[in-house]
Amino acid sequence: MATETPARYENRPIAVVHNADLRRYELRDDGNTIGFTKYRYRSEQNxxxxxxxxxxxxxxxQGLASQLARFALDDVRSMGRRIVPLCPYIRAYIRKHPGYADITDLPSEQQIEAHDRAEQAAGGAK
Known part of the structure; x- marks a missing residue:
């Protein structure tokens, strides 16, 4: 499992890790998860x-979400996989960092709208 320590919080290092069992990348402060980005893996499309x-x-x-996104997207690249950004934050991050365009499959507006409706109906994807 790759780990990065990108920032400090009250003099403690904040680690970024890939938790493949939960299908998410996590920010951790002293072992406690303080943030994450969740994904689904489509093996047939990689x-x-x-x-x-x-x-x-x-x-x-503190810029932690940005560091989390960079770590996750760099890890996806290192695995030779592609990104589909249904998450609004990841989509915005990719727009601001076009270096990920070569590994990004943008979702259609219909896919985005369906995802947003499902997330709202579920009360957020926590």
Whole structure:
């Protein structure tokens, strides 16, 4: 499992890890999960479909979501897989960082709308 320590919080390192068992990349502070980005894996298309990203409010404003996204997308690239950004945060990150365009399969507007409706109906994908 790849790990990166991209930031510090109150002098503690914040680690980023791939938790394949839960199908998500996580931000961890002293072993506690403080944020994540979830995905589904489509083996037939070799795609990781990112569906939701969140960071605990106590850690907001520190750029941790951006570091989480970069770590996750770099890991997808290193595995030779493709990205499908249904998650609004991951989609926005890719727009701001076009270096990931070569491994991105953009979802259609219908797919995005269906995903957003399903997430709203479920009360968010936590």
């Amino acid at each position: 795609q990781m479909v990112f569906v939701h990203t969140e960071v605990d409010d106590a850690y907001s404003g």
